[in-house]
Amino acid sequence: MTKLELIATTTFGLEAVAKREIMLLGYEIKQVENGRITFIGDESAICRSNLWLRTAERVRLKIGEFKALSFEELFEKTKALPWADWIPENGQFPVDGRSVKSKLFSISDCQAITKKAIVESLKKTYKTEWFEENGPMYRIEVALLNDIATLTIDTTGLGLHKRGYRKLISEAPVKETMAAAMIQLSRWHPDRILMDPFCGSGTIPIEAALIGRNIAPGINRNFISEEWPQVPKKLWTDARKEAHDLADYDRPLKIIGTDMSERVIKVARQNAYDAMVDSDIHFQTLPFQEMQTKKKYGYIICNPPYGERLGEIDEMYALYKEMGQVFRKLDTWSHFILTGYENFESAFGKKADKNRKLFNGNIKTYFFQYFGPRPPRKLTDSSEEGVTENHDDSSE
Template sequence: MPQKVTLIATAAMGLEAIVAQEVKNLGYKDVEVENGRVTFEADVSAIPRANLWLRTADRIKLQVGKFKAYSFDELFEKTKALPWETYIPEDGEFPVIGKSVKSKLYSVPDCQSIVKKAIVERLKQRHGIASWLKEDGAFYRVEIALHKDTALLTIDTSGSGLHKRGYRTGQGEAPLKETLAAALVQLTNWTPDKPFVDPFCGSGTIAIEAALIGQNIAPGFNREFASEEWDWIPQKVWDNAFQEAEDHAKYDQPLDITGYDIDHRMIEISKANAMEAGLGDLIQWKQMQVKDLRPKQENGYLVSNPPYGERIGEREEVEAMYRDLGSIMRDHPSWSVYVLTSHSNFEKIYGRQASKKRKLFNGYIQTDYYQFFGKRPK
């Protein structure tokens, strides 16, 4: 078993700093932030811990090597020189995927094929196999990523993307990724003792992620990971990580979280998703249109990803909802309001300039996260 590993937590554009903070919160120090990824050195126990706990990362990849490659020969030899046998056993199944940006070696299929051949050669030598490799064992997805002639070789430890928490039984037309929903909550300074509302809840993702954060439940607790099958990570390391998650959960933390939606079908989906997440009746769900929203308490948080009005014919309806939301929340100055939308005139329609805004990508849509801070009691 390797003593130390280099791990890469991949992140959607704009979320890198949040992912880096989460990595540091897990106790890892040497954290390097680049576009789309956060790299850190750790011992092997970080593989289960990062997969279980990182709410806003897309995947956890194990870095096997990084080097310059200007020719296919160089790519082959330098890949073959890496210690693949440390990670991949003789029966390991290891498909190779790839990408290339601004590099001399731009043919991705050729790069994939060369990397595959180099790993096969290395494994046959080190495992003492004369014929072909069976590849009927555990799964190790290798990636060759070339950027400006630097080759980065990784193995994916996660399996399905980390946004797949295992609770989504149903979804609406344009579901918000769970990782982005968690980021929206973490970009507020909401604490679990404060009311939390999403008036456009869709399939309930923001409210569910808020409840998981509120009770400190590890987002990966309900799913499996590719690296659970890897024999060089002792079972005890996984058992300890799951036990740590169980010990840190605050199941008795009371929460006041409500999700509203105009569509009764979305409310039913939200209820089913919350049940699947193990949150039972912790979140209130109610069919309601935004103009009927009437917050009862003070100092609450409204966090939402409303419709953007991107389709022809929807824009006026969406703008009316923004206007209604703005006029309602004007009567509740102690509330903090956080809205993600691609609508460039949102502030004007809402009727107030945001205290702060942050560029984020919802899938491929460029959006702004408008943050209106509530007035704090003196």
């Protein structure tokens, strides 16, 4: 096995969560920066990290890093990297680019020069003047930050938030990676009830079910590096077998998702079915104002509607004020709310125990965390009274 440097890219604010996931997989962390965690692994780490990382956007293979103040320097140093160790003679290798606070600011020029340098490097190994590029895909990125060029190859393909289950979405859904991060940041334990009263297309309840049963989020999808000859098929087979062996498919869970829209609840049910966790979640058409339960301890984790246009401010304030009134009735529950509304605490009527700034896509949001009391040590879920639910059997 070869010692590799891999980079897990993340949404800003989720670096610490992704770092913890990587460490739990057993890999050494080399560096944590804004939006990316560099770690050390071998070829099997490409398989396992893609299958298991819940909060990362993708996993990149680092080929090299160097200072580049001129196009000539970028060309020569890129050409000197061991591209033939990874790209076969028929490999496809398009080049993407980024440049931030760097002298080489023309992204199109950086892409063209990087491509030309890689071609020249491969010519030496394969003794040919022409590459058909009709084989496996090796999508390269040249990223310049403060004049440091980092050359990587994407091992993922479609972003890791594309679990494969969310073919149907509601308006303004939270990304799967963000939903998983919210659950992990809440420290929710699968023995406790979890409720999302604004569930939309069901992303938070579905991600909770995957976490609760320890199901690898990428187990039902494919990755671009599965076609690479440098990562043997046996490594992918072994990684998927490990994921199936570690999953606790029979663990009982109590997860509830409600929404006032019957249409989006139907979408949520279908998404949960596609994720194969529909038996773990009770979805119900219900306005959050009618939410009620006899359970004394539990978690509310939600992403309520929020607007950015000036005309929506009064409407948002009224919504969050009403949320505060409803949620306070569950004063022994823990509440975790993601919103882009900066004055949420004022409207909600209570200062959060903790507030974490996160980015949901390109939108700056705040994760307001209200911690409820710990349940008595001997109290189990089975000893509590049941949840009051208005089951609509005809629509399930």
